[in-house]
């Protein structure tokens with residue numbers, strides 16, 4: 123159902139009953155049914171304008187987000203500042219590590235990718251031709267980058283298909299992500315449903331690295347990294 127409210131387990135990525143894969147896409151990619159329809163309509167329109175759109179990432183569950191978080195916190199995966207500059211994890215305090223993680227990766231339970239409404243979009247042609255992996259970095263979406271045309275097209279047209287850019291600009295929280303699209307009509311109720319209390323319960327019961335720090339700072343972290351998403355209609359600018 124289009125506007126059905128998600129269960130808490132679905133909202134926080136602990137259950138995947140709200141998402142499904144699509145026969146035209148890799149089975150690992152899962153979204154909610156109306157989001158699939160909107161994405162495919164957008165992909166068809168882009169193709170008519172000689173722009174190819176593909177999904178790099180769609181639904182992601184809690185355990186996957188937790189693994190990303192813990193790997194980054196313990197230095198098993200790199201940390202970057204808001205400009206994409208590599209940081210030296212072992213020189214950072216707990217608070218600094220959490221800030222660096224949350225600049226690029228969501229708190230488990232609070233990822234928009236849990237909702238089945240959000241996806242990371244790219245133009246696959248250059249990457250398949252050169253057999254290079256997509257890195258999801260700003261340079262790929264800027265002038266001269268392989269996803270530049272797609273970024274320009276999406277800024278102009280994504281809104282027509284019901285999508286917006288929650289990370290259009292860096293505002294002191296999450297870094298700018300020109301690849302991240304959110305299906306507005308279904309995502310907005312999820313954002314409203316995600317309360318601090320709900321996250322507190324979830325994190326308390328989890329194996330999250332820096333759990334005590336995150337719980338103590340949860341109100342501030344939620345304001346800075348979760349509630350600060352850019353509003354629909356703000357597409358940012360491609361440079």
Ligand SMILES: [Zn+2]
Nearest residue numbers: 235241242302
């Ligand atoms: Zn994303």
